[in-house]
Structures are given as structure tokens and as C-alpha cells.
Amino acid sequence: MTQISAPPSPMPGNKPVKFFARREKIYPRKVSGHYRRLKWLAMIVTLAIYYLAPLIRWDRGSQAPDQAILIDLPARRAYWFFIEIWPQEVYYLTAILVFAAIALFFVTSLLGRVWCGYFCPQTVWTDLYIAVEHWVQGDRVARQRLDKMPLCLEKIWKKGLTHFLWLLIAFCTGGAFVFYFNDAPTLWQQLLSFEVSHTVSGFIAALTFSTYIMAGYAREQVCTYMCPYARFQAAMFDKDTLIIGYDPVRGEPRGKHKAGTSWEGHGHCIDCTACVQVCPTGIDIRKGLQMECIACGLCVDACNDIMDKINLPRGLIRYDTEQRIESKDSAKNQSPRIWRPRTFYYLTILCLVAGLVIYGQLNRKPFELHALHSRNPLMVKLADGQIRNGYEIKILNKTHEDGSFSLRVENLQDAHIEIRGAGHLSPENLEVLADHVGSFHAFVSAPAQKDTPSDIRFILKDNQTGIEETYDSMFISRETK
Amino acid sequence: MTDHHNHQEIDEISGVETTGHEWDGLKELNNPAPRWWLWVFYVCVIWSVGYWIIYPAWPTFGGATKGTAGWTQFTKLEREQAEIAARQTQYLGRFHEASLEDIMNDPELYSFATAGGASAFKDNCATCHGTGGAGGKGYPNLNDDEWLWGGRIEDIYQTLLYGIRAPHDDTRISQMPAFGRDGLLTRAQVMTVADYVSGLASASSGNDHPGYTIFQEKCASCHGPEGKGNRDFGAPNLTDAIWLYGESKDVIFRTVYDGRAGVMPYWKGRLDDDTLRQLTIYVHSLGGGEAGESVNDSDFGPTIPDAGQ
Numbered sequence: 001m002t003q004i005s006a007p008p009s010p011m012p013g014n015k016p017v018k019f020f021a022r023r024e025k026i027y028p029r030k031v032s033g034h035y036r037r038l039k040w041l042a043m044i045v046t047l048a049i050y051y052l053a054p055l056i057r058w059d060r061g062s063q064a065p066d067q068a069i070l071i072d073l074p075a076r077r078a079y080w081f082f083i084e085i086w087p088q089e090v091y092y093l094t095a096i097l098v099f100a101a102i103a104l105f106f107v108t109s110l111l112g113r114v115w116c117g118y119f120c121p122q123t124v125w126t127d128l129y130i131a132v133e134h135w136v137q138g139d140r141v142a143r144q145r146l147d148k149m150p151l152c153l154e155k156i157w158k159k160g161l162t163h164f165l166w167l168l169i170a171f172c173t174g175g176a177f178v179f180y181f182n183d184a185p186t187l188w189q190q191l192l193s194f195e196v197s198h199t200v201s202g203f204i205a206a207l208t209f210s211t212y213i214m215a216g217y218a219r220e221q222v223c224t225y226m227c228p229y230a231r232f233q234a235a236m237f238d239k240d241t242l243i244i245g246y247d248p249v250r251g252e253p254r255g256k257h258k259a260g261t262s263w264e265g266h267g268h269c270i271d272c273t274a275c276v277q278v279c280p281t282g283i284d285i286r287k288g289l290q291m292e293c294i295a296c297g298l299c300v301d302a303c304n305d306i307m308d309k310i311n312l313p314r315g316l317i318r319y320d321t322e323q324r325i326e327s328k329d330s331a332k333n334q335s336p337r338i339w340r341p342r343t344f345y346y347l348t349i350l351c352l353v354a355g356l357v358i359y360g361q362l363n364r365k366p367f368e369l370h371a372l373h374s375r376n377p378l379m380v381k382l383a384d385g386q387i388r389n390g391y392e393i394k395i396l397n398k399t400h401e402d403g404s405f406s407l408r409v410e411n412l413q414d415a416h417i418e419i420r421g422a423g424h425l426s427p428e429n430l431e432v433l434a435d436h437v438g439s440f441h442a443f444v445s446a447p448a449q450k451d452t453p454s455d456i457r458f459i460l461k462d463n464q465t466g467i468e469e470t471y472d473s474m475f476i477s478r479e480t481k
Numbered sequence: 482m483t484d485h486h487n488h489q490e491i492d493e494i495s496g497v498e499t500t501g502h503e504w505d506g507l508k509e510l511n512n513p514a515p516r517w518w519l520w521v522f523y524v525c526v527i528w529s530v531g532y533w534i535i536y537p538a539w540p541t542f543g544g545a546t547k548g549t550a551g552w553t554q555f556t557k558l559e560r561e562q563a564e565i566a567a568r569q570t571q572y573l574g575r576f577h578e579a580s581l582e583d584i585m586n587d588p589e590l591y592s593f594a595t596a597g598g599a600s601a602f603k604d605n606c607a608t609c610h611g612t613g614g615a616g617g618k619g620y621p622n623l624n625d626d627e628w629l630w631g632g633r634i635e636d637i638y639q640t641l642l643y644g645i646r647a648p649h650d651d652t653r654i655s656q657m658p659a660f661g662r663d664g665l666l667t668r669a670q671v672m673t674v675a676d677y678v679s680g681l682a683s684a685s686s687g688n689d690h691p692g693y694t695i696f697q698e699k700c701a702s703c704h705g706p707e708g709k710g711n712r713d714f715g716a717p718n719l720t721d722a723i724w725l726y727g728e729s730k731d732v733i734f735r736t737v738y739d740g741r742a743g744v745m746p747y748w749k750g751r752l753d754d755d756t757l758r759q760l761t762i763y764v765h766s767l768g769g770g771e772a773g774e775s776v777n778d779s780d781f782g783p784t785i786p787d788a789g790q
Contacts, residue, residue, distance in 0.1 A: 019495070374613075375613075376611075376612055376613030376615070377611075377613045377615035377622075377624055380615070380622065380624040380625050380768060381625060381722055381723060382625055382626050382627075382723075383626050383627045383718065383721035383723050384721065384722065385721075385722035388624075388625075388768060390624075390768065420766055420768070421588065421591065422585060422588040422590070422592070423585070423586045423587075423588065423591075441766075443768050
């Protein structure tokens with residue numbers, strides 16, 4: 001047995017090593033500039049889409065809801081403007097998710113983590129919460145001072161107002177979410193008269209809570225520790241991807257610089273730490289590309305501001321490719337390569353998936369047929385020696401008009417179809433209401449077949465349009481022991 | 482107590498006491514449980530006290546403590562059953578009032594009837610007739626179009642109400658005599674007539690068959706001169722493809738020699754009338770149900786050419 005010796009102990013009397021690093025609260029400083037304006041714009045646009053999209057109406061006639069974007073869970077339908085999805089077509093959703101993922105890869109390989117910096121809900125709501133904080137409590141230093149302050153009236157009202165506004169925003173977030181799953185005008189009435197279902201109030205409460213916690217407290221920790229995309233987006237990076245970068249060639253050696261003196265022997269970084277103070281994830285961009293960086297560009301704004309003040313060219317910290325940042329003068333002006341193998345592959349897959357979705361939608365059948373062979377009993381022998389099999393016929397009428405269909409069977413000699421149900425039913429006239437699934441029990445009788453089971457095919461014809469749909473099933477002539 | 486409890490070993494890196502346990506040089510630190518974990522534990526302990534008060538908890542000699550909520554599994558069951566009953570009443574009321582004909586033509590009542598019938602069938606009938614109603618040897622297949630006592634809706638209803646050879650005053654009784662055992666026919670005669678009967682379905686037994694005269698003399702009174710059966714006596718059609726006990730000559734011999742007397746229990750008074758009517762419609766819907774007087778629906782079900790017998 002080998003004794004593994006412990007690492008050398010710290011100096012006696014020193015505090016033992018802590019294995020847990022407590023999160024240090026980040027107080028991002030206010031900044032203005034090009035990227036900050038872009039971020040405001042992205043915030044306004046994304047929030048407007050989120051809050052207003054469920055209010056858009058879309059006329060679908062009397063048989064379907066008139067809301068443009070609606071996931072109708074009780075009726076199991078999803079509507080998106082001109083697209084309607086039934087549960088059987090959930091693969092469209094898969095395709096859309098694949099499309100979204102590849103689109104993220106594509107954009108990331110070109111522009112870096114722009115999704116994280118500008119459009120991700122976590123970023124947008126955190127940014128909104130920080131804006132509230134700033135508006136009520138003041139800028140970075142004021143907020144730091146307020147936190148250190150003992151409990152007093154000023155602290156109580158400032159903190160109280162902040163949390164009240166946060167909760168209000170969180171409540172509106174949860175409140176808007178439920179509109180995607182309910183008819184908006186009806187839900188408005190219900191909300192205003194406090195007559196919402198437990199499901200609705202439960203979801204509003206859950207989203208209010210999670211928004212408050214995530215945007216108010218967890219913030220950058222979501223990106224650093226919880227978000228998987230943050231981790232694997234680095235895999236889409238290469239030397240030609242746009243990133244936020246500090247130019248060490250120009251900036252180092254950094255240090256304080258007295259105004260009016262020569263820059264000889266000095267880098268352009270005057271170590272003012274403006275870039276660190278504005279960073280919402282609390283990192284120092286001058287240490288190079290880091291996993292925590294969400295590429296929001298606020299440090300670029302902060303640094304450019306300083307560069308303007310000390311009369312140096314902008315762009316010490318800038319959006320650029322790793323290739324150009326690291327290289328010396330000669331390659332600096334090389335334009336970034338857009339067409340690389342990975343961007344080409346991503347774009348190809350994007351077009352492929354988009355093509356498939358569009359093809360699927362254009363060729364979507366207005367109705368669908370399913371014939372489920374009855375299993376108990378598998379077959380029935382009739383008095384005249386013929387064999388009868390039962391089938392559960394389901395006709396999905398995806399149109400918004402009542403339909404009439406006729407059912408026949410192929411590959412079965414002398415087959416006779418009989419439909420059981422209430423009233424007079426004939427296989428030539430199966431009526432299915434608009435946007436409904438019609439269920440019929442069909443009995444198919446035929447002489448015993450040589451092969452058992454034998455393959456048969458049901459054919460369903462729309463009596464109005466003549467369009468046909470098929471469903472392959474089987475006919476069982478003998479019980480197999 | 483072993484001696485490692487007596488001296489405290491402090492881990493040099495973390496400064497935490499060890500438990501003294503060591504595996505291949507790895508020592509276990511005696512860290513306290515995390516504070517958050519302890520708090521969750523304490524909250525759970527406090528929370529559980531609420532259970533003692535609200536729900537039945539402590540066993541006593543007179544049964545468990547009742548709890549303030551009055552909750553038991555029995556009250557829960559009662560409440561859930563009441564919910565189901567309440568949901569059913571909206572249909573059950575209409576169903577109760579409607580005639581069988583109305584039900585057969587009303588999609589909603591028809592689905593209600595077949596659903597309720599299917600469930601009652603599994604509880605009461607499946608033991609003999611199978612969960613799918615496919616029957617077995619001696620137990621009729623309810624899916625096919627051969628009926629001993631008739632397949633019209635009113636026939637099925639009557640069979641369900643009073644049974645066949647059941648201990649009820651209104652039950653339907655008939656007897657397949659034990660021709661051999663009771664000495665009505667000799668063993669050789671039984672064999673001859675069994676051979677004749679087994680050839681009826683394939684039409685290979687003609688008037689020239691030696692069994693023909695025995696059949697006309699002993700069997701035709703119930704099964705008819707052509708062997709097509711008679712539903713008034715529950716006498717099966719011997720010329721079709723369906724054999725309740727089996728189509729082999731041996732089985733037919735046994736049937737003729739020993740007789741048969743299958744029993745269908747009566748259900749009147751044991752199931753309520755609504756359930757019986759649901760069962761009737763369900764059995765009728767299995768595939769063999771025939772058009773009848775009360776349900777005058779020519780499209781409904783396969784019509785047997787000689788159903789009038």
C-alpha cells in the first residue's frame with residue numbers, strides 16, 4: 001500500500017483553504033455608447049414581441065381560435081399564423097428546434113455570442129432589472145454604498161421600491177406567458193375579474209417567482225453555471241469568429257499615464273478598469289476570451305469613451321476576430337473570412353431543414369387516416385365460413401369545414417366493409433366535423449386468406465375533393481397458436 | 482471504543498477533523514452537514530407535525546386518530562365515486578328515459594351505452610365469454626353472427642335478463658338429450674348420426690347418408706329437417722361454420738351421446754336495468770347484432786337469410 005502524502009500544508013497559523021468561493025455581488029456601472037444603444041433596441045424589440053405577440057388576431061373561421069400564436073393544450077392544437085399543428089405533426093416542432101439550434105450555431109460561428117449578449121431572455125430581463133436598480137438606487141458606487149449602509153429609511157424605501165418594481169415586471173412576465181396558451185380576450189376578462197383557473201394562476205406564480213429569482217438574484221450565475229449553451233458555444237468559435245477582444249499588442253504594458261507625456265514605452269491601456277466596472281458578468285476582458293463573457297459589448301463602449309477622453313484612437317477593446325487581434329500590424333487590416341467550412345456546413349443544414357419544413361407544410365394533407373386492427377378478438381369466423389376482422393378507423397379532418405369521406409379496402413378479394421355505430425352508417429359516407437377526429441368501428445369480412453396475416457390497404461377518399469389517403473394494415477384469417 | 486476516538490486528527494489542508502477512518506490512504510473528513518440541508522430537514526420535521534394533526538396518524542385501540550380534515554381513503558373513494566356518478570347523471574338520465582331505438586340512433590347515448598357496457602362486460606361476463614367476447618369451448622362467441630337464441634337487440638336483452646337454463650321463472654330452457662347415455666340411440670346409431678351431422682356444413686351428407694333417417698326421426702324436431710336449427714329452442718344451426726363445442730366428429734359424438742346443457746346466468750335484479758341495457762347494446766355492437774323489431778334498422782348488422790326461423 002502506498003501512502004499518498006498530502007500537499008504541503010500552508011503556513012501554520014494560516015486559515016485553512018476554503019473550497020467554496022462565495023459569489024461576489026456585481027454592481028455594473030452605467031455606460032452609454034453604440035452597443036448600449038443596440039442593447040436597448042434589442043430589449044425593446046424582444047420584450048415587445050413577447051408581450052404583444054399573443055394579442056395578434058388571425059381569422060380562422062368559426063371552427064378554430066382566432067389567435068395568431070396559440071398553443072391550445074386542451075384541444076391539442078398549436079397555431080402559428082398560417083400554420084396549424086396537430087399532435088401527430090409534432091415533428092414540425094422538432095424541425096423548428098433543430099433549425100433554431102443550427103441557426104444559433106451559424107450566427108455564433110460568425111458573430112460570436114450575440115444571442116447571449118442581446119437576445120437571450122436571461123440577458124434581457126437581467127438588463128431590465130439592472131436598469132430598474134440604477135433608476136431607483138443610482139449608479140454603481142451609490143448602489144455599493146447603499147448595500148453597506150445600516151438599515152435606515154432611505155435604504156428601506158429604495159430597496160423596497162426596487163423589489164416592488166422587480167416583482168411587478170416578473171408578474172407581467174408570467175402574466176404574458178399564459179396568453180400563449182389561452183384565448184387572449186377571454187383571459188383578459190378572467191384576469192380582470194379574478195376568475196382564472198388554478199393552472200393559469202399557478203403558471204403566473206411560477207413564472208413570476210422564476211423571473212424574480214433569475215433576473216434579480218441569479219443573474220450572471222445562470223450563464224456561467226446553469227446554461228449549457230454558454231459552455232458549448234465555444235465549440236463554434238474559430239480564429240475568424242467575431243469576439244470581444246482586448247488588443248494586448250496595443251494596450252500592453254498597461255499602466256497609469258500622465259496627460260501630455262509621451263506614450264513611448266507605454267501601452268494604450270491606462271488601467272482605468274472602466275471595462276471591468278461596466279461588465280454585467282464581472283470579468284476582466286483584458287485577461288482574454290473567457291467563458292463568462294456574454295459578448296454584450298458594454299466594455300467596448302466603456303473603453304471607447306475613455307479613449308476619446310485621452311485622445312487615443314478607439315478600439316482598444318473591440319469586436320474583432322481572434323486572428324486580427326492577436327496578429328501584428330501586417331494582418332490587422334485583413335478582412336475577416338466569412339466563408340469557412342463550418343459556416344458553409346451550418347448554412348447547408350439550415351437550408352435543408354427549412355426546405356423540409358416548407359415542403360412538409362406545402363404537402364400537408366388536409367386529412368389523415370388511421371386504421372388500428374382490433375386485437376381482442378383478432379379475427380372472428382362467421383356462420384358462412386367467412387372471416388371478419390375489426391378495425392378502429394380514425395379520420396383526422398384538419399380542415400375547418402365538415403367533411404364526408406368514403407372508405408374502401410384494397411388487396412383483399414371480395415372484401416365487404418361494414419361500419420358500426422349509432423344510426424345509419426355506410427362506408428361511402430363517413431361524416432367528420434371540421435377540425436375533429438372521427439372514430440368509426442369498421443368490420444371487414446372476406447373469405448379466409450392463404451397468408452395470415454395478409455397485407456391490406458385502406459383507402460380513404462374525400463368525397464368533395466377526391467383526394468385520397470391510404471393506411472396499410474393487415475387481415476388475419478387464422479388464430480396462430 | 483477504539484483508540485482513534487481518543488485523539489483528534491486534524492486534516493492539514495482543510496483544517497477539518499477526520500473520522501479516523503482510512504481507506505488506501507484516503508481519510509474521511511468529519512465535516513458537519515451543510516447548513517441549508519439541516520434547515521430543509523428541520524422544516525420537514527415541523528411540516529410533518531401538521532400531518533399528525535390534519536390526517537389520520539396515530540394508532541389507538543379504537544382505530545387511528547381521525548385528523549382534523551376528516552380524510553380517509555374511504556372518504557376519498559366515496560368522493561371520487563360521487564364525482565363519477567355526477568358526471569354520469571347527465572347521460573344516465575337521458576339514457577334511462579330513452580328507448581333502445583332512440584339510443585341506437587343517438588351517437589352520444591350510443592357511445593355512453595357501449596362504454597358502460599364494455600366496462601360492465603369485463604366485470605361480469607368476461608369470466609366465461611372472454612374480455613373481447615370471443616367466448617370459448619361451450620361459451621358462445623358474441624362477435625360472430627350465429628345466435629342460439631337470437632341476435633336481435635330484444636333477444637339479447639331477454640337472454641341477459643333471465644339467462645338460459647338459469648334458476649329464474651322466466652328463463653329459457655331447452656334440452657339437448659343424452660341420446661346415447663339414456664339409451665334413446667345405440668352407440669352405433671350415435672356414431673352414424675354424428676358422421677351425418679359433421680358432413681352437413683360441407684354439404685357432403687346427403688339424403689342417402691345412413692344417418693339421414695335417424696336425424697329426421699330424432700333431431701329434426703328441434704334442429705329442423707335441414708339441420709338449420711331453431712332459435713325458439715336454442716337449437717344451433719348445424720350447417721354453418723360455427724361449432725360451440727368443436728367441429729371434430731369425436732366432439733359431435735360426445736354431444737349426441739351425453740347431451741349438452743350450457744347455462745347462462747340470469748342478471749335481472751343482480752344488475753340494474755340501465756346496466757343491462759348498456760350490456761345489451763354493447764354485445765349487439767360487437768359485430769353480430771341483428772336488426773330487430775324495436776330497432777327497425779335495415780342497415781344495422783348482417784341480416785341472416787333465415788333469421789325469421
